[in-house]
Amino acid sequence: MIVRRVKDANQAGGFFPVLRYHPFFADSTEPRVNADIAHRRRAVAETVFAELIDGPLARIPSGRIGANCAWVLCAAIAHNLLRAAGVLAGARHGTARGAIRRRHLVDIPARRAGPQRRPPLRLRSHWRREPVWLALWHNIISHTSTSD
Numbered sequence: 641m642i643v644r645r646v647k648d649a650n651q652a653g654g655f656f657p658v659l660r661y662h663p664f665f666a667d668s669t670e671p672r673v674n675a676d677i678a679h680r681r682r683a684v685a686e687t688v689f690a691e692l693i694d695g696p697l698a699r700i701p702s703g704r705i706g707a708n709c710a711w712v713l714c715a716a717i718a719h720n721l722l723r724a725a726g727v728l729a730g731a732r733h734g735t736a737r738g739a740i741r742r743r744h745l746v747d748i749p750a751r752r753a754g755p756q757r758r759p760p761l762r763l764r765s766h767w768r769r770e771p772v773w774l775a776l777w778h779n780i781i782s783h784t785s786t787s788d
Contacts, residue, residue, distance in 0.1 A: 641665050642672055642679075691738035692719060722746070729776035744769050745776060 643663045651658035666675040696715035701707045719738065726733035726741045733741055749767060752759045763770060 642675055644676055644679075687737075688719070692716075695719075695738055695742070725776055728779040729772050733772065744772055748773060 641663055642665075643661055645659045645661050648658040648660050664679050666679065668675055668678075670678070692715055696718060697712070700711050722738060722741050722745070723734075725745050726736060729741075729745055733744060736744075748769075749764045750761050753762045754760045763773075767773075
């Protein structure tokens with residue numbers, strides 16, 4: 641059994657650091673450091689699987705194999721795009737879970753208004769998550785080419 645201790649980020653600012661302990665069992669013959677690195681890699685993969693199962697894979701059309709394959713492919717693309725959007729939105733959303741990214745970056749209280757040629761997007765005036773969404777928007781716009 642290997643126990644890794646990590647400072648709790650939610651309890652920052654105290655006189656003594658608050659530590660969380662993460663025990664795990666390893667039946668390999670690797671040294672402890674290598675076993676810890678392998679465990680962290682598996683934990684990242686399990687987090688991705690949990691996000692997919694909680695999100696798009698919970699509504700998979702299990703009747704046909706072709707439809708399931710297409711659904712899993714679209715879920716993987718959406719997951720990767722959402723992770724990239726989280727990184728562009730800021731440090732907090734780069735490491736956040738998929739449900740938080742969807743709630744903060746995708747579910748926006750906006751409406752389309754104006755002509756159909758170039759419809760503007762109207763956001764609410766006092767929206768709580770507006771700075772994060774605008775940071776994502778400006779990061780995306782600044783990376784696109786303006787030469788036409």
